[in-house]
Amino acid sequence: MATTNAGVARILQELADLMKLEEGSPQSFRVRAYEKAVAAVRELTTDVAEMSQSQLVAVGGIGASTAKKILEFVNTGSIERVEKLREKYPPEFVELTRIPGVGPKTAVLMRAHLGVENVEHLKAAVAANKVRELPGMGAKSEDKIARAIERLGLHGKDRRTPIQQAMPLARELVASIEALPEVRRATYCGSLRRFRDTIGDIDIVAASTEPEPVMEAFLALPVVSEVIGRGDTKSSVLTAAGLQIDLRVVAPSEFGAATLYFTGSKQHNIELRQRAIDRGWTLNEYALADAETDEVISSRTEKSIYEALGLRYIAAELREGTGEIEAAATKALPRLVEVGDIKGDLHVHSTWSGDGRSSLDEMVATAAARGLEYIAITEHAENLAINGLSRDEVAAEAKELDRLRDAHPELTILHGSELNIGPDGGLDYDNDLLMAFDWCVASVHSHFDLPQAQQTDRLLAAIAHPAVNVIGHPTGRMIGRRPGIEFDLDAVLDAAADTGTALEINCHLDRLDLPAEMLRHARERRDLTFVISTDSHHIREYDHLQWGVANSRRGWVDRRQVANTWPRDRFLEWARLTRA
DNA sequence: GCCGTTTTCGGCCCGACTGTTTTCAGTCG
Numbered sequence: 001m002a003t004t005n006a007g008v009a010r011i012l013q014e015l016a017d018l019m020k021l022e023e024g025s026p027q028s029f030r031v032r033a034y035e036k037a038v039a040a041v042r043e044l045t046t047d048v049a050e051m052s053q054s055q056l057v058a059v060g061g062i063g064a065s066t067a068k069k070i071l072e073f074v075n076t077g078s079i080e081r082v083e084k085l086r087e088k089y090p091p092e093f094v095e096l097t098r099i100p101g102v103g104p105k106t107a108v109l110m111r112a113h114l115g116v117e118n119v120e121h122l123k124a125a126v127a128a129n130k131v132r133e134l135p136g137m138g139a140k141s142e143d144k145i146a147r148a149i150e151r152l153g154l155h156g157k158d159r160r161t162p163i164q165q166a167m168p169l170a171r172e173l174v175a176s177i178e179a180l181p182e183v184r185r186a187t188y189c190g191s192l193r194r195f196r197d198t199i200g201d202i203d204i205v206a207a208s209t210e211p212e213p214v215m216e217a218f219l220a221l222p223v224v225s226e227v228i229g230r231g232d233t234k235s236s237v238l239t240a241a242g243l244q245i246d247l248r249v250v251a252p253s254e255f256g257a258a259t260l261y262f263t264g265s266k267q268h269n270i271e272l273r274q275r276a277i278d279r280g281w282t283l284n285e286y287a288l289a290d291a292e293t294d295e296v297i298s299s300r301t302e303k304s305i306y307e308a309l310g311l312r313y314i315a316a317e318l319r320e321g322t323g324e325i326e327a328a329a330t331k332a333l334p335r336l337v338e339v340g341d342i343k344g345d346l347h348v349h350s351t352w353s354g355d356g357r358s359s360l361d362e363m364v365a366t367a368a369a370r371g372l373e374y375i376a377i378t379e380h381a382e383n384l385a386i387n388g389l390s391r392d393e394v395a396a397e398a399k400e401l402d403r404l405r406d407a408h409p410e411l412t413i414l415h416g417s418e419l420n421i422g423p424d425g426g427l428d429y430d431n432d433l434l435m436a437f438d439w440c441v442a443s444v445h446s447h448f449d450l451p452q453a454q455q456t457d458r459l460l461a462a463i464a465h466p467a468v469n470v471i472g473h474p475t476g477r478m479i480g481r482r483p484g485i486e487f488d489l490d491a492v493l494d495a496a497a498d499t500g501t502a503l504e505i506n507c508h509l510d511r512l513d514l515p516a517e518m519l520r521h522a523r524e525r526r527d528l529t530f531v532i533s534t535d536s537h538h539i540r541e542y543d544h545l546q547w548g549v550a551n552s553r554r555g556w557v558d559r560r561q562v563a564n565t566w567p568r569d570r571f572l573e574w575a576r577l578t579r580a
Numbered sequence: 581g582c583c584g585t586t587t588t589c590g591g592c593c594c595g596a597c598t599g600t601t602t603t604c605a606g607t608c609g
Contacts, residue, residue, distance in 0.1 A: 029592060033581035063582045103606055138600060355609050385595045387609045446608055
């Protein structure tokens with residue numbers, strides 16, 4: 001597999017994370033320099049593997065030292081500095097810093113004083129009240145850590161990987177395998193294909209009549225750090241980060257049955273097999289076949305198997321055994337959203353926001369070039385330190401938007417804002433300014449630890465405000481790093497329905513917020529409106545749309561309830577009416 | 581480690597908040 005930009009970005013990010021521990025500070029200039037280099041590589045439009053030292057150094061954010069490391073990685077598949085640091089800080093130790101409240105200093109401190117090397121050790125130390133005795137720590141910090149471990153579901157060994165890490169890797173692996181001449185088709189399956197927000201391991205199924213060279217190529221991939229098992233049709237490996245990848249090679253005629261079987265879920269498969277048995281058939285990873293004669297009824301595609309069983313095709317995101325088979329049998333499946341249905345993006349930042357990375361001109365021009373009919377520019381608001389816009393800046397940006405409207409007459413540009421919902425439900429600016437915007441997203445960006453009743457109240461207050469069109473990333477969760485705020489979901493859904501306030505489905509892979517579980521909870525409600533938004537901070541992030549769409553599908557969201565699938569006139573009319 | 585000079589060192593965004601503390605670590609976007 002050729003070195004990809006994503007692969008380079010990944011190892012540089014690992015280097016940055018390891019340097020945080022080494023330097024004892026996430027703010028170290030060296031760490032920040034590496035993180036800038038990561039961002040630079042992610043945003044490159046050319047192939048890093050093809051670039052020379054001088055070309056790399058010419059990229060802003062990459063200097064001589066990082067360029068050298070990139071070349072080392074491209075040429076050898078590893079970086080010596082990273083290897084050394086991995087020995088000193090193994091993955092299970094690094095994992096400690098994923099716990100909110102535990103940074104590099106605390107992790108190193110706990111290791112030095114208490115011998116804490118992993119989450120299991122930390123849990124024991126917390127249980128023995130040892131952590132509160134450390135300098136700079138107290139009972140509250142210890143409790144916070146204990147709760148964080150509990151709520152994040154970290155248990156050390158059997159940890160799950162956030163989809164944000166697994167998905168890009170799986171895409172890359174599938175592309176490499178599919179590029180092999182012996183491979184007809186390949187796809188990832190399992191919980192990743194079902195679009196769960198965390199995954200246990202990556203399952204890949206490839207169709208080929210020559211499994212041997214496929215297996216060999218797989219085992220030789222640079223991402224493989226350890227081979228657990230190898231056979232003719234199935235091999236398992238581990239990455240350096242401890243993520244397991246399984247590859248299964250099947251005959252092309254069995255591809256549908258194999259992907260169906262390995263995509264699961266277990267419950268979905270059980271129900272499908274029961275349906276087969278009821279018809280005198282059997283279903284396994286090779287085929288749907290007659291139980292008596294073994295004659296194959298269907299195996300080549302998933303669709304043909306579903307159809308043979310009297311079912312509409314069931315999208316992978318729905319296969320959780322939560323009523324999808326019954327719905328497919330009675331033609332009651334939701335009309336799921338496709339990427340092509342989306343006509344507008346209603347949560348977009350530019351460099352006017354402190355954390356934006358593409359200019360306003362670029363963000364608008366790219367939206368127009370992608371064929372969007374409407375877009376809302378929603379910079380951060382004044383109460384968000386550093387990143388937010390002052391009132392003067394809001395006025396100044398409004399003038400820029402007028403200019404851009406003239407330059408892009410085919411695109412409707414809404415002047416919006418991403419407001420901050422304060423701990424008491426208060427918003428930024430004043431009412432006159434709020435009502436002067438065309439579109440307001442209101443989001444929680446702070447005070448994640450308030451009690452449930454207070455969290456519910458602040459969301460209800462924001463929903464009730466006439467200027468607010470949509471609640472942005474409603475839970476505020478960061479998958480694998482921070483649980484969402486706790487609130488009364490039904491109370492929030494009721495209020496959103498009453499006021500016509502939409503709920504965002506945020507497309508960032510580390511957010512996917514609202515989570516699919518909450519969307520499923522709301523799936524019978526026809527009185528709710530959703531908006532699928534990329535929350536882009538860079539032109540490349542418009543591509544994240546696919547993730548929000550997939551999450552909506554997993555949540556059984558019907559496309560008729562997604563406001564940004566509506567044509568421009570209908571959307572604008574609705575947006576205007578809800579601001580009153 | 582990167583950058584950009586007033587060109588080989590010195591600055592690198594910064595403010596609020598919490599929990600722990602008399603100076604700092606972690607977190608937020």
